[in-house]
Amino acid sequence: MKNGVKKSLVLLTTVLLLSACGGNAGKSATDGSGKENKTEKQSSRVLNLMEASEIGSMDTIFTQDEPSVNAQSNVFEGLYQLDEKDKIIPATAKELPEISEDGKTYTIKLREDAKWSNGDSVTAKDFVFAWKKMADPKNQANYFFLMDGTILNGTEIVNEEKSADELGVKALDDYTLEIQMEKPVPYFTSLLAFSPFFPQNEKFVTEKGKAYGTSSENIVSNGPFLMENWDQSSMSWDLVQNPEYYDADKVKSEKIHFEVLKETNTAFNLYESGELDVAVLTGDFAKQNKDNPDYEAIQxxxxxxxxxxxxxxxxxxxxxxxxxxxxxxxxxxxxxxxxxxxxxxxxxxxxxxxxxxxxxxxxxxxxxxxxxxxxxxxxxxxxxxxxxxxxxxxxxxxxxxxxxxxxxxxxxxxxxxxxxxxxxxxxxxxxxxxxxxxxxxxxxxxxxxxxxxxxxxxxxxxxxxxxxxxxxxxxxxxxxxxxxxxxxxxxxxxxxxxxxxxxxxxxxxxxxxxxxxxxxxxxxxxRGQLVRPGVEGIQYHNFGATCTYKYAYITE
Known part of the structure; x- marks a missing residue:
């Protein structure tokens, strides 16, 4: 194959029978007119959710599993994100890309108020660093095959014929990113909303080395939430509001707590006792709750x-x-x-x-x-x-x-x-x-x-x-x-x-x-699940991350 990758690749083929996003898809932080609903400005009530497995890594180029993708997509933010209808909308980018007539050059302007959680500005150089890191075969990133046949020189880089420094992406200035493509790729803008294309803070990542992304203390993030009380062995963790996030006033929950629940009966019992706000069900528990008004099944x-x-x-x-x-x-x-x-x-x-x-x-x-x-x-x-x-x-x-x-x-x-x-x-x-x-x-x-x-x-x-x-x-x-x-x-x-x-x-x-x-x-x-009345704003997506929680909350 012309664009073949010679090295073995690590594919995302892990078994994750159930992910634990909540319900009421499509509800957001606005009222029907699109104006912010001031009565729902923020919820101090902790939203309690579940995942069916531990998080493998918070390094966005080493995504291994669905819980990791979900967490990364709420703790970090890329150039673009998906809205409640899976439409691509600007995030760290100011607007959709300017694409040349031949489809081979993307010019993207970044917003200048985006910050890392350590106070550093998010710049075009952070994207260049992350993408070159992903493309470099020596890093064995899970998704480095996405560079094959897309960004200029990506194929040669993953085939070890060129250096990762030759990837066709550069920062024209702090807030302008230019991407040269090998050929027109109709779906490329949607790829930019996917976690492997998120930015990374080069200074912090280099300082942490192999420890980066392995615990809360070894993460610096730029999304709506910070991660707390987590390492790779954790069976629970918290997402808390990121005060440095440029859109922090739209983040609806001060804190979202997650528990890893591998047994369906445990999830059901915690829901019944009020300790869990969304319980993912399968088998007999799903059958028995089909007529429960809290039950929903989402394709x-x-x-x-x-x-x-x-x-x-x-x-x-x-x-x-x-x-x-x-x-x-x-x-x-x-x-x-x-x-x-x-x-x-x-x-x-x-x-x-x-x-x-x-x-x-x-x-x-x-x-x-x-x-x-x-x-x-x-x-x-x-x-x-x-x-x-x-x-x-x-x-x-x-x-x-x-x-x-x-x-x-x-x-x-x-x-x-x-x-x-x-x-x-x-x-x-x-x-x-x-x-x-x-x-x-x-x-x-x-x-x-x-x-x-x-x-x-x-x-x-x-x-x-x-x-x-x-x-x-x-x-x-x-x-x-x-x-x-x-x-x-x-x-x-x-x-x-x-x-x-x-x-x-x-x-x-x-x-x-x-x-x-x-x-x-x-x-x-x-996904069959019980959703507690009052849970609002969790958005589901049919590609990329399963759920985003920026607008999620539960009423008091």
Missing amino acids: RSKVYSLRMNQKRNDKPSIFANENVRKAIAYALDKKSLVENILADGSTDIYGYIPKDFVANPETGEDFRKEAGDLVKTDEKLANEYLDKAKKELNGDVTIELLSKDGDGDKKVAEFIQGQLEKALPGLKINVKTVPLNNSIELMRNSDYELSVSMWGPDYQDPMTFLESSVSSKNKTSYRSEKFDQLIDDASNKYANDPEKRWETLIAAEKVLVEEDVALIPLYQQA
Whole structure:
């Protein structure tokens, strides 16, 4: 592939079955006229929320998990942010970018009143520093592949053919940022609202070294909140108002408290006792509360899938065998999983691009509807593939399934284990349960066979799901010249032909999911939750961070 990355990349494939944003999406800090509602200026009542896992890191280039992205997107602020309808709006930038006619030069003016929490001004140099740090392969940033084929020289830098100092971004002055692009990228402005593109204070980051982003004391931030009482082992933390934030008078809560709650019954009991204001529910608890007036289910664009690692410890794994992959794919009863185990409104999915996420640029037809269902459950066909695999492998098939230790994670893993072993006689699945950070490390090192993983879109385009599976970028040792060429064509050959690009992306998904069965889509997430009356202003997003809390509060 022309824009291939030669080095292994660390992908965001961690299992986060539930994130813990609150309810009442779309409510903001204004009244219906758009004017600030002075009666709701600020709430001194602590808003109590939950996360299903610990935070992996607060260094924005080492984003590992959904709780980290959520925290980073409320403690830091980039050039742009999403409003309650997922529209890109200025944040640290004064206005939307000025883009040259050829689409290759972005000029962005920064607001001059943005400050770091230590009192330093936020300048264009802070963005240049952070982006070069992300692009440099030696840092192994999780999202350095986003530089490939976007910012000028990004491809050569991630391929170690040029220095990170040659990245096509520079500060024209303290408050003017210029970005040179390798080619026009229609979704690039939306990427600038995503946490890996946030700024970093070079002096502070350099001073802290490897300790940066590992605890509250090792963070300097520029967003609406400061983080307190947190380190990487913390099971609770606080977001408190940042007095240096330029828009501090719009921040609705003085303090938001988070608890890591891995057991659904614990979350429910804390909600019932008044100690938790939003409780995320799954399974029986979701079923039992469907008629509760506090209950809501919100459809998301996050897709959970089974990742099958084809090479482990530099040796072919069980999933190097195509018939094993296809046996698992056709045997899975996804509908039973979402109806009987999750029961939170999540839907079974038969493709990697979620429904109601992106539409055909010419016809407006939803991608999922136009692309259709791929690999529908067929137990008979699954057993035919397993029989072929047994002959090729000279015996029964044994698989290790990696799972995080959260309540929801374990239940999903146990369902997959039991359902597949019943549907496929001769198949044995052993579940390996580990804490979040252990799971991250195992997947980073490709030291696993099978894992339930989540991909949340970074920007609103099918490429956000597909591009990370090209041969040079995935961490499952999947290799496909056909898939790589289709992605390259969509990125380059058809970049300015929206309809042909669309058709190419549909073809690429079919190769990935049906022809090669490189991964197995499981379900499109919905979040079932109880939301206490009086909780207002938490905004949900369908790409980038899941939630923002700038306008969130609970009435006294």
